[in-house]
Amino acid sequence: MGAMPRLEHLQFVVYAGYWSSVEDDGVPLEQFPTKEEIEDLDLGLDNLLSLEQVGVTVDCTGATAAEVQEVEAMVTHAVENHPNRPTIKMDRVYEDGILSDEHKVALLQHHIEERFSVLEWKDDPDAQFISFLWMRRRLQKAICYIDCAGANMCEVEKVEAALRRAAEVHRNHPTIQLIRTNTDEMVSSSHRPDTELESDHDDSPENLLCKLQLKH
Template sequence: MDIPEALRSLNIIYCNIAIMTPLHSFRVCRVLCIEYSYVPISLKHLGKLLHLKYLELYGTPVDELPKEIGHLRSLQTLLLVNTGLDELPPAVCSLTRLMCLMAEGFKRLPADKMGNLTSLEELRLESIVGQSATQALVAELGKLTRLRVVNITFSEELEESLQEALVQSLFNLWGLQELALSSKWSQQGSAMWGDWEPPRQLRRLIIKGIIFSRQPRWINRSCMAHLCFLSLAVHAVEAQDLDNLARLPELRYLKLDGVSWPPRYDTGPDDFRNLRFCDVGTMLVFHMGAMPRLEELVFGVGVLLEQCPTMDVIEDLDLGLDNLLSLEQVTVVVDCSGATAAKVQEVEAVVMRAMENHANRPTIKMERVCENFILSDKEQEDLVRLFLSSLYVCVLLSFSDALKRKAACSSSRINLMLSSSHSCGCFDIL
């Protein structure tokens, strides 16, 4: 028996092949997977593998992706990652039976033809370059009504008009279970996101590069009962928002970035029942029975900033970390802005003491942010002196303004008296 002719599945992984049997020899091959093969692979006869259902080229340089790839009418899964090619050929969009497409590392995509892939259920695209390509893809997305998984990274800024078109397309994706959108540029969220009604079966929601002014109203138990993974950025987070998150019955992963937070949030036995990972920007106080399955906790500590819990607050307040019975890892993010190195170390020591008695002996990681803004003792003294000088000047200016207002008020009263007297004829004798 001729092995190439009978072969149904061919997997080449971490293999440097100098000479390879021509692909057209594998006539009945259903699966072709080539990963991390550093010798360039020729796909010249790829279009002759008419029975191929699964094609994966991962971390493998290829000389070209021939337009004959469009002949693979049986192909259901196409994974192309870091192949060294700049362009994904438009012929890919003629694969009407394709159910899964992953394309990463390409600079150009046939975005305006993506709507032809009507059988697509999973779409993963990275680095959508160019404003026109972004606009085309956002519009075509609404035609792919069978999509269950959407994971797209945009290189362009998602301005308001693009976000509105994107939300309009999402209205058509009623079978969506996972939505991950990422932009390399941060942009204010469009108000139209508030009108979106996520499918009830949505399980993963990840949005990066879009900052919502408020947490969307549809993040609640009735609309997202099956949500288990959430990563979002909200400018102003309120206690009610955290209440809504705490009641999501299947939530396992929560990462919530924000600028404005309530000073603290108390969690009780009925909150976050299934949460395994928690990263929020406010101080959490854990009461008995809170977060019974939490394994990893991330929270911030400010040396000087009021936005984060400070050293004095941590020393005086029992955060209830002992009540987290499943805790395995704690990451503390220390904001060093405007503090001295000694003060930063002191804060880190206080945090360590606050957690060292936990029964599970969790792994504790300290991460510093804004470390470039740590001041020397002299720099901090100069900063304090400058602040006091500025404060003194402000007081003098305020006092001066008060005197001027008082003088102006007195002058106004005198003028009013003179005017009144004149109108009564009191000065006619003059």
């Protein structure tokens, strides 16, 4: 690349880890090349003869805290090596996507851990659960924490059954582990008398059983 003497301000994004939107599912397929390019970044910056300011956005998605810090240090070093010693402003985005070391290992092994609120998922069709797992094309194991707070047993079992069916139709037939949480905050079916009315047109075995439970 030839010299670009008029460029005084440069902004770019670096990816510290795996960009989950590659597969739109949190199970990474590939890592955007970052470290190798960053190591050679001083070569590209040398062509920017008038460079005065550098703005860097570090995408933390899918990276551990140590990986984010390593990338930041590499970028800083590359900019400091420029003859003009330009100022550098570094910002992080998607810090909530920083992973623990354990979570990173799990992702690379195509495992996921997800929380499902029964109250949020109880009225969703099976297709929604199937789509949720289907996007995770390489999924091998799913640990699902079923948040039972405010839900009755019928609703909890309905969500669990939908997740099992979603795993059954997944191309990899992943193993699925359902762990109930907040069971002490569950309510009885009589506390939600409209449950039967909302489910009148659902003739699945699980829902028929729920109707019988509601009637007794």
